[in-house]
Amino acid sequence: MDLMLKSVISYFLPNYCLVCEREIDPNDYLCKDCLTSIRGPIMAPVELLNIDSAHSYWKYESPMKELIRAYKFGDRPGVARLFAKIVFEMIDVFAPSTDVIVPVPTSLQAFIRRGFDTNLRILRHLARTIDIKIDNVLSISGKTVPQSTLKMQDRIDNVRDKFFLRKKPRSTSVILFDDVVTSGATASQCARVLREGGVKEITLLAIASAKK
Numbered sequence: 606m607d608l609m610l611k612s613v614i615s616y617f618l619p620n621y622c623l624v625c626e627r628e629i630d631p632n633d634y635l636c637k638d639c640l641t642s643i644r645g646p647i648m649a650p651v652e653l654l655n656i657d658s659a660h661s662y663w664k665y666e667s668p669m670k671e672l673i674r675a676y677k678f679g680d681r682p683g684v685a686r687l688f689a690k691i692v693f694e695m696i697d698v699f700a701p702s703t704d705v706i707v708p709v710p711t712s713l714q715a716f717i718r719r720g721f722d723t724n725l726r727i728l729r730h731l732a733r734t735i736d737i738k739i740d741n742v743l744s745i746s747g748k749t750v751p752q753s754t755l756k757m758q759d760r761i762d763n764v765r766d767k768f769f770l771r772k773k774p775r776s777t778s779v780i781l782f783d784d785v786v787t788s789g790a791t792a793s794q795c796a797r798v799l800r801e802g803g804v805k806e807i808t809l810l811a812i813a814s815a816k817k
């Protein structure tokens with residue numbers, strides 16, 4: 606269906622909270638109660654290799670979990686605006702003087718499946734609000750199995766040597782961004798590659814952490 610027509614029609618259809626299914630405004634995703642139950646930012650519980658400091662906004666639990674799933678797998682790309690606000694809040698607290706942000710890249714298979722780059726879309730919303738440069742310098746090669754399907758050691762093997770630099774990073778101090786940090790293997794590998802490219806200081810920011 607035509608995208609414009611689709612958005613006009615959906616505006617008049619009832620819209621429900623992704624978690625408790627209460628009826629809400631057409632442009633919202635969660636009701637006020639569910640939204641205020643996300644109280645971040647929280648500190649990431651553990652340290653990650655090659656990363657100076659790591660912070661996630663919330664745990665990968667309800668209602669954040671439903672939001673992320675709706676964004677990545679449920680045809681609700683507009684959630685990116687809400688996530689951009691979250692990233693903005695975290696930069697303000699954890700990296701106020703860093704003005705370059707590097708997205709963890711989306712694999713080609715995921716890009717084809719979803720039709721958009723999940724991290725880049727959030728950062729583009731962010732860059733419209735604050736003065737920050739997106740340095741989309743990381744790329745991913747070959748086939749990777751989705752990390753969520755693998756055990757810890759397999760996750761490390763799955764992403765080892767998969768990431769590379771497209772060009773030299775534009776700053777020696779960057780924020781690395783990923784929507785969800787699980788084992789941390791992906792972020793650590795990205796950070797290693799960035800350091801090889803001359804980056805000295807890396808702050809990882811994530812929307813949610815599922816790290817045990």
Ligand SMILES: [Zn+2]
Pocket residue numbers: 622623624625626627635636637638639640
């Ligand atoms: Zn709700």
